[in-house]
Amino acid sequence: MKPENKDVVIAGGSISGLLCARELSQNNHNITILEEHDKIGVPEKCDGLISVNALSSLGVIPNKKTIQNKITGARFFSPSGKLIDIDSSNLDIIVLDRKEFDNELSEIAIRNGAQLMKSTSFVKTNHNNSEIIVHSSQNQFHCKYFVDAMGISSLMKKQKFGILQAAKYIIEADWFESNKVDLYFNQQLSPGFFTWVIPINENLAKVGIAGYGINSFNNLDYF
Numbered sequence: 001m002k003p004e005n006k007d008v009v010i011a012g013g014s015i016s017g018l019l020c021a022r023e024l025s026q027n028n029h030n031i032t033i034l035e036e037h038d039k040i041g042v043p044e045k046c047d048g049l050i051s052v053n054a055l056s057s058l059g060v061i062p063n064k065k066t067i068q069n070k071i072t073g074a075r076f077f078s079p080s081g082k083l084i085d086i087d088s089s090n091l092d093i094i095v096l097d098r099k100e101f102d103n104e105l106s107e108i109a110i111r112n113g114a115q116l117m118k119s120t121s122f123v124k125t126n127h128n129n130s131e132i133i134v135h136s137s138q139n140q141f142h143c144k145y146f147v148d149a150m151g152i153s154s155l156m157k158k159q160k161f162g163i164l165q166a167a168k169y170i171i172e173a174d175w176f177e178s179n180k181v182d183l184y185f186n187q188q189l190s191p192g193f194f195t196w197v198i199p200i201n202e203n204l205a206k207v208g209i210a211g212y213g214i215n216s217f218n219n220l221d222y223f
């Protein structure tokens with residue numbers, strides 16, 4: 001297959017890659033995004049807790065259908081069970097459906113003219129004079145710039161240690177507050193991080209854990 005000429009090739013079709021594509025394509029650069037999965041936002045790697053301010057600083061106003069919940073506070077549980085309850089109602093914190101959100105970003109990037117290649121894995125780059133040659137599972141690209149937006153998978157290739165292990169589930173329960181995030185600190189279960197409960201509504205919550213050197217799914221089940 002003949003190599004394609006591009007201004008920029010972006011590897012990774014999640015928030016970083018898609019925002020980068022949105023910015024570059026609206027300035028008429030010829031962009032291709034490579035995403036190894038066949039669907040954007042799947043598997044979902046984020047629980048979507050974010051402030052509206054953080055999003056607007058990136059020029060993003062989330063569509064109503066991507067907002068799952070509004071958060072008004074957080075409860076911090078210490079290992080001894082001590083509780084600190086804080087109010088964050090003035091901070092405009094929301095819970096996003098990351099799958100929907102990423103899909104929305106991809107639609108904007110495509111509308112601006114970016115090409116999105118799903119089921120296409122980045123393999124490697126090499127250089128030929130001033131050009132970068134990007135090898136993917138589908139095709140080769142000759143481009144001026146290459147953007148690595150492959151998130152943690154890229155970091156793990158460079159850095160074997162110091163990476164948090166994480167796991168998450170959606171649970172159905174009635175023991176959390178529907179607009180408060182709970183954070184549990186316990187150095188045995190989640191060394192260096194914590195366990196979180198992010199409510200979606202009165203009955204559903206995203207529960208996750210992260211920590212150094214843990215079996216994250218085992219520890220989350222134990223929690």
Ligand SMILES: Cc1cc2nc3c(=O)[nH]c(=O)nc-3n(C[C@H](O)[C@H](O)[C@H](O)COP(=O)(O)OP(=O)(O)OC[C@H]3O[C@@H](n4cnc5c(N)ncnc54)[C@H](O)[C@@H]3O)c2cc1C
Pocket residue numbers: 011012013014015016017034035036037041045046047048049050120121122123149150151152153154166167168208
């Ligand atoms: C369990 C968990 C919960 C989290 N919850 C929150 C939260 O509530 N709030 C918050 O702000 N942050 C949260 N985060 C962090 C957030 O998910 C990341 O900061 C964010 O997703 C990083 O975005 P990214 O685009 O840089 O990378 P990623 O989202 O990791 O995306 C990388 C993309 O690159 C693709 N890719 C990887 N390798 C290749 C390849 N070889 N070829 C092509 N494509 C490739 C992947 O499929 C993926 O689409 C959470 C993280 C985890 C693990």
